[in-house]
Every structure is written in C-alpha cells, then in structure tokens.
Amino acid sequence: MNFNLKTNEKGNLSIGGKDTPELAEEFGTPLYVLDEDRIRENYKKLHNAFSSKYHDFKIYYACKANTNLAVLRILEEEGSCIDTVSPGEIYTSLLAGYSPERILYTGNNATNEELKYALSSGVRINLDSLSAMERLSNLPGSEGQEISFRVNPQVGAGHHDHCITGGDLSKFGIMEEEVVQMYQKAIDIGFKPIGIHSHIGSGILDPEPFKVAVHTLMDAAGHVNRELGIQFEFVDFGGGMGIPYEPQENLLDMEKFSQEIVDLFKEKLYQYNMGNPTLCLEPGRYIVGDASYLLTRINTVKQSYRKFIGVDAGFNTLLRPTMYGSYHHIVSANNPLEEPAQEIDIAGNICESGDLFARDRPMPVLEEGELLAILNAGAYAFSMSSQYNSRPRPSEVLVKDGNAEIIRERETFADLLNKQNVPVRLLK
Ligand code: LLP
Numbered sequence: 321m322n323f324n325l326k327t328n329e330k331g332n333l334s335i336g337g338k339d340t341p342e343l344a345e346e347f348g349t350p351l352y353v354l355d356e357d358r359i360r361e362n363y364k365k366l367h368n369a370f371s372s373k374y375h376d377f378k379i380y381y382a383c384k385a386n387t388n389l390a391v392l393r394i395l396e397e398e399g400s401c402i403d404t405v406s407p408g409e410i411y412t413s414l415l416a417g418y419s420p421e422r423i424l425y426t427g428n429n430a431t432n433e434e435l436k437y438a439l440s441s442g443v444r445i446n447l448d449s450l451s452a453m454e455r456l457s458n459l460p461g462s463e464g465q466e467i468s469f470r471v472n473p474q475v476g477a478g479h480h481d482h483c484i485t486g487g488d489l490s491k492f493g494i495m496e497e498e499v500v501q502m503y504q505k506a507i508d509i510g511f512k513p514i515g516i517h518s519h520i521g522s523g524i525l526d527p528e529p530f531k532v533a534v535h536t537l538m539d540a541a542g543h544v545n546r547e548l549g550i551q552f553e554f555v556d557f558g559g560g561m562g563i564p565y566e567p568q569e570n571l572l573d574m575e576k577f578s579q580e581i582v583d584l585f586k587e588k589l590y591q592y593n594m595g596n597p598t599l600c601l602e603p604g605r606y607i608v609g610d611a612s613y614l615l616t617r618i619n620t621v622k623q624s625y626r627k628f629i630g631v632d633a634g635f636n637t638l639l640r641p642t643m644y645g646s647y648h649h650i651v652s653a654n655n656p657l658e659e660p661a662q663e664i665d666i667a668g669n670i671c672e673s674g675d676l677f678a679r680d681r682p683m684p685v686l687e688e689g690e691l692l693a694i695l696n697a698g699a700y701a702f703s704m705s706s707q708y709n710s711r712p713r714p715s716e717v718l719v720k721d722g723n724a725e726i727i728r729e730r731e732t733f734a735d736l737l738n739k740q741n742v743p744v745r746l747l748k
Pocket of ligand 1: 483524558602603604606640699
C-alpha cells in the first residue's frame with residue numbers, strides 16, 4: 321500500500337497539484353490540507369458500485385466525520401444526502417444547502433428540545449428508543465410524522481471497542497426482538513413508519529459482520545412487513561466502511577462488497593415480498609478519510625531515554641492516536657518515499673505523555689525544521705479537535721488543480737476566550 325502518494329519534480333509530496341512545503345510556508349502549520357478531487361472520487365466509487373447493482377441507492381454522508389462547509393458543499397453537488405446526529409449538524413447541513421428531505425437525523429439520548437428542533441426543521445427522524453418516540457409524540461405538530469427506527473442487530477464491528485455500535489454492550493438502537501412491537505406502537509401513536517436502520521460500527525475492513533447485520537436487519541424488516549403490512553420506503557445499513565491506515569492493510573474490495581450486500585438485500589426483498597425500497601448507506605470515513613493530510617513541522621529532535629521527534633501539532637489537533645491508539649502513516653513532506661533509517665517516537669506539543677502520534681515508528685533521518693505529513697486525516701480529525709492547552713485550532717485549506725483556498729481560518733488567542741465572562745466582582 322503506497323497510500324496514493326504523489327510527488328512533484330522537486331521530490332516533495334504534492335496534494336491536489338500543490339507542493340506541500342509551499343502550502344506550509346504560505347498557510348503555516350499545523351495545517352489540514354483537503355483534496356477536493358479525492359472526496360469526489362471516493363463518493364463516486366461507492367455510489368457507482370452500488371447504484372450499478374440496484375436502481376434506487378442513496379448515500380447519506382455521515383457529516384460527523386468532517387463538517388467543514390466546503391466538504392458539505394462538494395458532496396451536495398455530487399448529489400449526496402446527509403446523516404446527522406445533532407441539531408448542530410442539522411443546522412450546518414441546512415446552511416450548506418441540503419433540503420430537509422435529504423437530511424436524516426439519528427439522535428442518541430436526544431432531549432425534547434433536540435427532537436423539537438428536528439421536527440420543526442422537517443428532516444427525516446430516525447428514532448433510537450421508545451422514550452424518544454413517546455417524547456416526540458408529545459410535541460405539537462408531530463401527528464402523522466414519518467419515522468424510522470435504528471435497530472441493534474446484535475452484531476457489532478469496528479477498529480476499536482469505542483467504535484462498535486451494535487451488539488449486547490451497545491447503547492444504540494432498539495433490540496431486534498422488539499422491532500415489530502415498536503413499529504406497532506408507532507402506528508398506534510399515529511406516526512407513519514417509512515424506514516428501518518442499523519449502524520454496527522466504524523472502521524470495518526472485514527465485510528462478514530456487516531453482512532450479518534444486513535441479514536438480521538432485513539429479517540426484522542421482513543417481519544414488520546408481514547405482521548404489520550408496512551412497505552418500507554428505505555432500508556439504511558449505516559456506515560462503517562473502513563479504509564487502510566496501516567501499510568499492510570488492504571482496501572475494502574468495493575466491487576465485491578457491493579455485490580454481496582446487494583445480492584443479500586435483493587434476496588431478502590424477494591423472500592418477504594418487500595417491494596423496492598431505497599437502499600441507503602451512511603459512509604463518513606470512506607468518503608473523506610484519505611482526502612486530507614495534516615502538515616506539521618518538526619521543531620525539536622531530542623535524545624532522551626528514547627529518541628523523540630517533537631512537532632507543532634498535538635492530540636488537540638488530531639486525537640485518534642491518543643484516543644484509540646490509532647495508527648496514522650507519517651511521511652516526510654520533502655521525500656515521502658524515503659526508506660526508514662531509524663525507529664523513533666513522534667510526539668506532539670501537549671503536556672500529557674499520551675500525546676504521541678507514533679511510538680517506535682520506522683522513519684528516515686529527520687531534522688528540526690522539516691515538514692511531516694500525517695496521512696488519512698480527513699475523518700474524525702478536525703471534527704474531534706479541541707483547544708486543550710489553550711492552543712488555537714489549525715487552519716484548513718482545500719486544494720484542487722494546483723490551487724489552494726482557505727476553508728477555515730486558523731484560530732487566534734481571542735478565539736480561546738470566546739463566550740467567556742468574568743463576573744464583575746473578579747475584574748481587576
Ligand atoms: N452512521 C451513524 C449512525 C454513525 O454513528 C456513524 C459513525 C456513521 C454513520 C459513519 O461511520 P463511518 O462510515 O465513518 O465509519 N471517532 C471514531 C469514529 C466514530 C464513528 C461514530 N459513528 C474514529 O475516529 O475512528
């Protein structure tokens with residue numbers, strides 16, 4: 321796996337036709353660099369794979385992966401729908417030009433205010449519990465509301481325990497054995513059930529558990545159809561499609577994956593006589609994961625009990641290595657294909673020992689002032705960043721055809737103080 325790294329005539333890493341050392345010079349570091357064409361290619365690859373096998377297929381981009389407005393605009397242009405989990409994501413998606421019927425809201429432990437916001441926005445509401453359904457039904461204007469349920473198909477998968485959202489330990493969705501009863505209740509309340517949903521986890525490279533979930537969800541949908549006569553307008557299998565982060569990991573074979581899922585889907589539609597509902601997926605990582613790079617500059621090379629390379633980003637900038645122990649491939653922007661010559665630790669600038677981007681990582685010889693590129697920084701990277709240690713968040717630029725545009729300005733110290741108030745009695 322060479323991660324599609326492109327070099328230019330100077331031998332430097334190039335993204336979207338832009339020289340990365342020049343980007344770092346112009347915009348400063350740390351810097352997120354997003355490749356517009358890659359986002360579009362990823363979307364098309366997934367969309368073509370499924371829509372060539374089933375006539376009614378929709379992608380609901382899981383915007384929690386990357387909520388930058390430019391990313392949302394690119395995907396809106398591609399024809400994507402959008403998966404949201406909070407009023408903030410609904411607000412952002414509406415602002416980015418998605419019409420309410422292209423927005424699905426799947427809340428978890430949603431408050432009445434959140435349900436009210438979703439209802440008044442006119443977006444599609446996917447319920448996660450009996451409690452949410454009952455509280456929604458108490459809201460004025462909810463009569464006849466179209467709803468779906470998130471079902472926990474008792475199987476989960478993901479790159480880390482924290483990212484498994486199906487199975488006995490998961491807080492998400494309703495139980496498989498209560499599905500018929502729950503849809504009956506929805507009808508009794510006066511709702512109009514139009515869909516069924518599951519999402520079993522994130523970072524899945526092995527299709528087997530995903531197939532089990534499809535099987536189970538389709539059986540559940542079939543039972544609802546048989547017993548209550550509901551013809552679903554859509555069936556949504558969630559997201560979770562993984563990307564390779566480590567060099568030895570393989571790409572998900574999208575042709576094979578889509579064929580297997582669609583075959584299973586069609587078989588079950590036929591078995592239960594379920595008509596032709598829309599088949600939906602909610603990819604986040606698959607669309608944006610490999611489309612962004614985090615550029616960070618080495619400021620310190622330190623030989624302590626171990627050798628440390630110190631950079632100007634930290635887990636406030638990219639949390640995944642610290643939070644999940646996730647591997648992110650790191651290359652020198654000046655020579656991305658150079659062979660390793662040493663094993664070193666690459667550490668951030670946050671005052672915590674867990675602030676490491678890599679431990680014992682084979683890397684070429686690196687010097688102070690050199691620029692590193694951290695790969696696969698498009699999903700759950702900026703969107704999970706913080707101001708911890710009072711460090712302003714970095715800037716994001718979008719590159720295309722050799723041009724770079726700022727799509728998020730670097731925060732300033734003033735942003736650290738945003739919305740704070742000091743009581744008058746404490747003023748000096
Ligand atoms: N749909 C629902 C309901 C979800 O909760 C998620 C992700 C997705 C779709 C998209 O999953 P994806 O296709 O991106 O795998 N912060 C973690 C990932 C958490 C994912 C949460 N839910 C990470 O950095 O790996």
